[in-house]
Amino acid sequence: MSTQPDPALGAAVKAADRAHVFHSWSAQGLIDPLAVAGAEGSYFWDYDGNRYLDFSSQLVNTNIGHQHPKVVAAIQEQAGRLCTIAPGFAVDVRSEAARLVAGRTPGDLDKIFFTNGGAEAVENAVRMARLHTGRPKVMSAYRSYHGATAAAINLTGDPRRWPSDTGSAGVIHFWAPFLYRSPFHAENEEQECERALRHLEDTIAFEGPATIAAIVLETVPGTAGIMVPPPGYLPGVRAICDRYGILLVLDEVMAGFGRTGRWFAADHFGVTPDLLTFAKGVNSGYVPLGGVALSAEIAATFETRPYPGGLTYSGHPLACASAVATINAMAEEGIVENAARIGEDVLGPGLRELAERHPSVGEVRGLGTFWAVELVRDRATREPLVPYAATGEANAPMAAFTAACKAAGLWPFVNMNRTHVVPPCTITASEAKEGLAALDEALTVADRYTV
Numbered sequence: 001m002s003t004q005p006d007p008a009l010g011a012a013v014k015a016a017d018r019a020h021v022f023h024s025w026s027a028q029g030l031i032d033p034l035a036v037a038g039a040e041g042s043y044f045w046d047y048d049g050n051r052y053l054d055f056s057s058q059l060v061n062t063n064i065g066h067q068h069p070k071v072v073a074a075i076q077e078q079a080g081r082l083c084t085i086a087p088g089f090a091v092d093v094r095s096e097a098a099r100l101v102a103g104r105t106p107g108d109l110d111k112i113f114f115t116n117g118g119a120e121a122v123e124n125a126v127r128m129a130r131l132h133t134g135r136p137k138v139m140s141a142y143r144s145y146h147g148a149t150a151a152a153i154n155l156t157g158d159p160r161r162w163p164s165d166t167g168s169a170g171v172i173h174f175w176a177p178f179l180y181r182s183p184f185h186a187e188n189e190e191q192e193c194e195r196a197l198r199h200l201e202d203t204i205a206f207e208g209p210a211t212i213a214a215i216v217l218e219t220v221p222g223t224a225g226i227m228v229p230p231p232g233y234l235p236g237v238r239a240i241c242d243r244y245g246i247l248l249v250l251d252e253v254m255a256g257f258g259r260t261g262r263w264f265a266a267d268h269f270g271v272t273p274d275l276l277t278f279a280k281g282v283n284s285g286y287v288p289l290g291g292v293a294l295s296a297e298i299a300a301t302f303e304t305r306p307y308p309g310g311l312t313y314s315g316h317p318l319a320c321a322s323a324v325a326t327i328n329a330m331a332e333e334g335i336v337e338n339a340a341r342i343g344e345d346v347l348g349p350g351l352r353e354l355a356e357r358h359p360s361v362g363e364v365r366g367l368g369t370f371w372a373v374e375l376v377r378d379r380a381t382r383e384p385l386v387p388y389a390a391t392g393e394a395n396a397p398m399a400a401f402t403a404a405c406k407a408a409g410l411w412p413f414v415n416m417n418r419t420h421v422v423p424p425c426t427i428t429a430s431e432a433k434e435g436l437a438a439l440d441e442a443l444t445v446a447d448r449y450t451v
């Protein structure tokens with residue numbers, strides 16, 4: 001299904017947007033938002049008759065694709081029955097959403113605190129960790145993103161933190177493994193893993209283990225570059241946490257719900273955190289929803305002592321109904337397995353083949369429907385195609401690459417010197433190949449900026 005082009009309507013939508021909508025992360029006068037007329041499956045389209053293959057899943061959240069009919073129907077059905085009810089009541093869809101999420105989270109993470117999105121989930125996980133341990137500080141990695149609210153943005157290890165960094169949030173940053181740009185001068189995965197774990201334990205020793213409530217990590221860091229950790233890293237972090245009574249919080253807001261080809265990325269590593277945050281893929285963002293899954297031990301802390309946190313819309317019925325429908329559809333339709341298969345059979349081999357032919361590709365890495373393509377000026381030195389946190393003219397090569405993707409009918413996810421290949425987990429092999437062909441075209445533009 002596609003709506004008829006209507007450029008005049010598109011222009012009116014755009015004009016009202018420019019007059020009244022204040023956009024995220026942007027200098028308001030310097031942006032030019034595309035007016036979107038509709039979306040279905042792996043595609044969305046504008047009012048001028050342009051259709052885009054969505055290789056971004058919007059903000060890496062439409063794991064089930066756009067307008068999945070079972071999820072749309074569940075929201076409609078719930079809207080007819082009960083649109084809203086305060087979090088203090090027990091409601092069928094909220095109970096069922098919590099049961100379905102708890103049934104998929106690893107280990108004994110069986111209690112679910114619902115939020116409206118990812119940042120609030122991280123915010124509450126940190127609060128729970130501090131209250132449970134009685135310790136003030138939290139550790140997180142450079143090259144990470146955890147959300148834009150107070151604690152979450154201070155945990156974030158990228159330049160989006162800088163304008164909001166209070167310097168007093170009790171956050172300690174450390175380096176996690178990333179062999180391609182190794183902070184430890186390592187030459188192989190084993191060295192990188194071993195040195196990253198030693199660096200973490202040394203940092204804890206010098207900070208004072210008894211001052212640290214939690215280590216917060218994206219299981220597979222997403223926006224910061226999709227760095228799949230070496231197999232031993234997360235089990236090693238778990239062991240360090242256990243040694244010092246520090247809680248492990250795994251942030252699965254982006255990596256969870258099928259993105260890596262498993263329900264949770266933690267499943268690849270056999271690690272159970274004390275707290276797990278989720279959002280995005282839990283209901284593909286059809287209605288805002290996130291949450292924290294708590295271990296039995298942390299839940300017990302708040303059995304007779306009140307948890308000092310809450311939200312008017314915690315466990316909102318429309319959001320929960322869409323989560324129930326999403327999780328059931330993902331299970332019935334084998335969507336998690338599809339993501340794994342597409343990664344192994346199409347995206348992995350296809351991206352590696354592009355890397356062989358395009359001098360601008362320094363590395364491809366990932367799994368499932370979660371891949372990063374690292375663009376470089378010089379493959380030998382690994383100099384990024386644009387400098388870290390580049391803006392304006394310095395970012396021109398990435399701007400040209402992005403424009404070339406769009407001209408080829410592909411909507412890319414772009415961050416710094418990388419493009420991420422993060423389509424819906426429902427993408428078919430032929431759609432994935434169509435996207436790779438568009439990427440092939442766009443990479444010829446990136447190649448022009450290589451040495």
Ligand SMILES: Cc1ncc(COP(=O)(O)O)c(C=O)c1O
Pocket residue numbers: 059116117118119120122145146147148218222223251252253254255279280290
């Ligand atoms: C790993 C991770 N944590 C937290 C967040 C914040 O989620 P939200 O934007 O829903 O607040 C994001 C968003 O991209 C994320 O990728």
